[in-house]
Amino acid sequence: MLFVGEAEAGLADVLAGLRQAALAGADKAACLDAVAGKPGVFLPGRTPLPVQRVRALDPNAPTLLATPAHSGFVSGHAAFRDMFLIEVNRGCPYGCRFCAAGYIYRPPRQARLADLKALIEDVSPRKVGLVGTALTDWPDLLPFLTWLRGRKTKFSLASIRADGLTPELMTALRQAGLRTLTLALEAPSERLRRACNKHLAMDDLLRAVALAGKFGVNHLKFYLIVGWPGETPEDYAALGPLLASVAEAGGIGVGKRGVAHATLSVNPLVPKPFTPMQWAPMASEAAIETAYGLVREAVKPLKGFRVEVEPASMSRLQGLLARGDERLFPMLVTAARGDGLRRAVAAWGGDVGWYLDRERPADEVFPWEMIDIGVARDLLWREWQRYRQGQGSAKCPPDGCPACGRCGALL
Numbered sequence: 229m230l231f232v233g234e235a236e237a238g239l240a241d242v243l244a245g246l247r248q249a250a251l252a253g254a255d256k257a258a259c260l261d262a263v264a265g266k267p268g269v270f271l272p273g274r275t276p277l278p279v280q281r282v283r284a285l286d287p288n289a290p291t292l293l294a295t296p297a298h299s300g301f302v303s304g305h306a307a308f309r310d311m312f313l314i315e316v317n318r319g320c321p322y323g324c325r326f327c328a329a330g331y332i333y334r335p336p337r338q339a340r341l342a343d344l345k346a347l348i349e350d351v352s353p354r355k356v357g358l359v360g361t362a363l364t365d366w367p368d369l370l371p372f373l374t375w376l377r378g379r380k381t382k383f384s385l386a387s388i389r390a391d392g393l394t395p396e397l398m399t400a401l402r403q404a405g406l407r408t409l410t411l412a413l414e415a416p417s418e419r420l421r422r423a424c425n426k427h428l429a430m431d432d433l434l435r436a437v438a439l440a441g442k443f444g445v446n447h448l449k450f451y452l453i454v455g456w457p458g459e460t461p462e463d464y465a466a467l468g469p470l471l472a473s474v475a476e477a478g479g480i481g482v483g484k485r486g487v488a489h490a491t492l493s494v495n496p497l498v499p500k501p502f503t504p505m506q507w508a509p510m511a512s513e514a515a516i517e518t519a520y521g522l523v524r525e526a527v528k529p530l531k532g533f534r535v536e537v538e539p540a541s542m543s544r545l546q547g548l549l550a551r552g553d554e555r556l557f558p559m560l561v562t563a564a565r566g567d568g569l570r571r572a573v574a575a576w577g578g579d580v581g582w583y584l585d586r587e588r589p590a591d592e593v594f595p596w597e598m599i600d601i602g603v604a605r606d607l608l609w610r611e612w613q614r615y616r617q618g619q620g621s622a623k624c625p626p627d628g629c630p631a632c633g634r635c636g637a638l639l
């Protein structure tokens with residue numbers, strides 16, 4: 229059995245139903261019968277398809293997060309060590325076409341300041357990690373950070389949009405001990421940033437980098453994606469001049485006054501289900517390696533920059549897992565037995581190229597469409613066409629879905 233959607237929207241009810249049936253002595257089949265009709269429950273082979281993703285929406289306040297998620301426990305052995313994670317927003321209004329979070333969590337919602345404060349007062353953690361998509365879009369971010377600092381609670385932020393970085397926020401982050409600032413560049417050229425709908429103005433990027441230099445940030449990290457459908461060497465030719473402007477704005481690698489060093493973290497595009505890229509081919513290993521070479525060339529003349537890349541073969545594996553179907557099952561079983569993914573794929577013998585290398589036709593039915601995420605397929609297709617035409621699309625309006633209705637997320 230699977231529960232599809234947001235846990236607050238009914239998982240507790242499903243678990244209570246299972247417990248009640250089990251305590252009454254029901255066998256496995258009867259326990260599943262007891263919850264089969266509940267929203268979000270997916271019993272493969274039994275539940276009519278597609279299964280609706282359930283969402284915890286307050287119809288009177290659809291732009292607010294009804295119940296912000298948070299860590300169930302804090303541990304020195306957790307991936308985010310000794311940190312109490314809280315959810316500031318869910319979904320994202322920008323609609324970057326490569327980003328699953330921007331589509332599968334629609335509609336975008338933000339936490340109430342009072343709810344997060346109450347959570348912190350209840351738990352009294354030593355350190356808080358703010359989790360979300362576009363954290364700087366939350367209008368209460370600065371008041372919340374100031375409040376945390378006032379009660380001597382440490383904090384850290386997942387990542388920051390360049391256009392949301394202000395001197396006041398930078399001050400708060402530096403006071404909290406921030407030494408590395410991470411900004412997403414995403415694509416090497418303006419043309420591709422527009423096509424992927426990044427909504428990033430160069431002025432904003434350079435202003436953020438200059439702020440980092442002025443406020444003594446030690447290290448800047450930039451995310452860059454390569455392997456875009458239709459990318460050309462001209463797209464990479466635009467990267468060198470852009471990085472040179474960034475280096476100048478932040479004083480990167482020039483000495484004591486400025487950012488000491490910068491990292492370009494480069495990953496290939498992995499087309500994801502339920503995004504406009506679900507129809508796109510993935511770049512071949514050779515094309516990814518060529519793109520890495522062009523990035524290294526662009527960085528070569530600059531001081532203080534280093535490039536980190538993900539192995540192309542690992543990204544292709546991610547791509548296979550992202551858009552694979554049930555025929556991958558034997559391969560996953562082999563991998564789970566401890567043979568490792570690479571060896572399992574080699575032994576599997578399936579046609580990796582069929583999953584990764586072809587552009588999919590408009591009417592192809594995808595295996596993941598057994599789930600209805602609540603976002604219209606037509607919208608995703610239109611966004612894919614707009615990518616190919618190099619056209620951006622507007623972000624979700626601040627008034628939310630009732631004033632928009634473009635993707636049907638609230639219908």
Ligand code: SF4
Pocket residue numbers: 321334335336623624625628629630632633634635636637638
């Ligand atoms: S209906 Fe409009 S506001 Fe709501 S998630 Fe879709 S695009 Fe965003």
